[in-house]
Every structure is written in C-alpha cells, then in structure tokens.
Amino acid sequence: MSLPTTALLHAIDADKTKLDAARPLPVHTLASLREKLTLEWTYHSNAIEGNTLTLRETKVVLEGITVGGKSLREHFEATNHRDAILYVEAIVAKNEALSEWQIRNIHSLVLKSIDDKEAGRYRQENVVIAGASTTPPDFLHLPEEMKSLVEWYEQADQLHPVERAAELHTRFVKIHPFVDGNGRTGRLLLNFELMKAGYPPAIIQKEDRLEYYDSLDEACVSGDYGGITQLVGNSVQRSLDTYLSVLGLRN
Template sequence: MDASLKTLLDAVAADKAKLDAARPLPPHTLASLREKFTLEWTYHSNAIEGNTLTLRETKVVLEGITVGGKSLREHCEAVNHRDAIRYVEESVAKQEPLTEWQIRNIHMLVLKGIDDGEAGRYRQENVVISGASTVPPDFLHLPAEMAALVDWYEQARAMSPVERAAELHTRFVKVHPFVDGNGRTGRLLLNFELMKFGYPPAVIRKEDRLDYYDALDEACVSGAFEGITRLVAESVQRSLQTYLQVLGLRT
C-alpha cells in the first residue's frame, strides 16, 4: 500500500472515531441523514447504470409520484433500490452474516418487477461486460465462484472494513453472477460491509463513473486493489464529513 492511501485510510479512521464518540446520535438527526443518503445513494447508483432520473425526480418517485416522460423501468429502479437499502439496513441491524442467500435476496429486490424471471437467479448463459478487459466466468462455474467469494470474505477478517468492502465489491463484479443488476447489487454489498462496522454508506458519484470503472477494471485485470480502495475511501470520507458537519464536529 502506498503512503498516500495509508494516509487517506488513517484520516477515514480518525473521522470514524469522531463519529463513534458522538453516538448515540439524536434520533431526528439520524433519520434525516438516513433519508439524505438513501436518496443520494439511489440516485447515483442508478445514474451510473444509465437511469435518467435527476436527483429531484428520484426524490419525488420515492415519495410515490410518477414523473412524466420517464420509463416504468426507471421508476422501478428507484423504488427497488430504496427497498434494497432497507433490506441491507435490516440485515445489518440483525447482525446477519453475508451469504449467497442474502446476495440473491438483494438482487431479487433490485430487479423486482423489471425482470422477475432473472431476479435472484444466477445467470444461465455467458456474458461479456462492455468496456471491461476481463470476461466473467462461464455460467456453469458460478456456484463454485460464488462459494469461493463467500469463503474469501470469511477469511479476510484481518483487513480493514474499507479495504475489505472495496475488494468484496470488486470480486463480486468480476464474477458478474447475474444477467443484469450486478453493479447496483455490488454497491449494495459494498455498503453492507461498511455499515456492519458503523460507517455511513459510500456514495460513488455519477460524475466519478469513469474513474470508478477504470479502478474496477485495473483491479479485475491485475489484482491490484489500491485504486478502487482509494475511490471507496474517498466516498466514505465524504459521507463521514457530512455526518460530522451536521453534528457540528467537523473541523
């Protein structure tokens, strides 16, 4: 790990310690932060995948209002993502371990009403990822690949939560176990890991899409996770600083 990445991770840990010291947070403050991050996470994660709803349009869709000129799929993607976040939050609150069953459930929520036949089901065909330098494994190997992913996760306890979350996300994306919805599901898994350890969710922004894809591609090709870890750490740091600012603790 290079010195600048270590410095960044140390800064993230210091901000996390400040947040931990302020817990328990005031309930209304916590509720407003949760609402803010649910909206921004949903908007940016869907926008990375090509959803054209704006941030404000996403907000009104989540409030139950239909936006004219937008497809039913785009509406479903917003509501589904919000529901998947709630599922992840509940899983974290119950201290549930990460399992293949849980990954399938997250994906089922992501594709609910969009492609119910594929929701929660590993792909039954081979695919390529547009713009990526690696080819996902043959669909016949997916059960073994996913079992290996969960096994790696169980063995990676010595890693810091930020590093482990970034690598979990990358390894999942490389397997690409579903026909559609892998990116959204992978970012939900990323934050499942972070939230388990009391971090706020990392929101990978639409405007960082190219850097994000480049970092993922580098990690998938070379096994070097520094780039994606840095991007995740920067996203976590932004979220932590938002929390600290609202709490009057940002210096």
C-alpha cells in the same frame, strides 16, 4: 488533492472515532441524514447504470409520485433500490453474516418487477461486459465461484473494512453472477460491509463513473485493489464529512 491510501484510512478512522463518540445521535438528525444518504445513494447508483431520473425526480419517485416522460423501469429502479437499502440495513441491524442467500435476496429486490424471471437467479448464459478487459466466468462455474467468494470473504477479516468492502465489491463484479443488476447489487454489498463495521455508506457518484470503471477494471485484471480502495475511501470520507458537519463536529 486526495490522500495516499494509508493516510486516507487513518483519517477515516479518526473521523469515525469522532462520530462514534457522538452516538447515540439525535433522532431527527439521524433520520434526516439517513434520508439524504438513501436518496443520494439511490440516485447515483442508478445514474451510473444509465437511469435518467435527476436527483429531485428520484426524490419524488421515492415519495410515491410518478414523473412524466420517464419509463416504468426507471421508476422501479428507484423504489427497488430504496427497498434493497432497507433490506441491507435490516441484515446489518440483525448482525447477519453475508451468504449467497443474502446476495440473491439483495439482487431479487434490485430487479423486482423489472425482470422477475431473473431476479435472484444466477445467469444461465455467458456474457461479456462492454468496455471491460476481463470476461466473466462461464455460467456453469457460477456456483463454485460464488461459494469461493463467500469463503474468501470469511477469511478476509484481517483487512481494513474499507479495503475489504472494496475488494468484495470488485470480486463480485468480476464474477458478474446475474444477467442484469450486478453493479447496483455490488454497490449494495460494498455498503453492507461498510455499515456492518460501523461506517457510513460510500456513495460512488456518477461524476466519478469513468474513474470507478477504470479502477475496477485495473483491479479485475491485475489484482491490485489500490485504486478502487482509494475511490471507496474518498466516498466514505465524503459521507463522514456530511455526518460531522451536521453534528457540528467538523473543524
């Protein structure tokens, strides 16, 4: 049974304190954890969007091997996502602030060689999202919507990092600024925020897809971010469990 949100955030912070106390982590341990989480993050984020590569197939694609019977697009989705993670890690390491430019760069990597014309470009047309209760804003309003998103983010430092990451993700998805790749880009932004604050990435699993979409929809409609924060928090907790177990710190 999952903890209520406040208790969950306390538990996450207690585990993060344990992890921070163990830093710097052994080099090979850190490398293997990073590889594991990059693979799982790439697999699940793509699977949520309909990519049919299995976890093992995703692993071999990231190693440079072509998988028979899978489309070129699915291969690019895997390698692009890995490259986008590397980019996010780099901007976190340099302590760069989030900006529209960064968001466009992340998206550009997500759609590279899949749709180069739209990569990093705000949509030039209106769209609807299948299954969603809200309609994204008119494309003519995207510059002001994205400017407002960054302004909100700059003022949101009173929120717990997990809450801020969940709300940033939701607000971005609601704007839906690109014709394709919004979900993947949004989850990369989610983890940019978490990693910047020293937390491991939240890997929303494809098995949680329905709960994820439902909690996103609820937050977009009502402005209540409790459900999506809970889902993100549970995902962060899972990553922390992985770290602490490998380090022998999980009691």
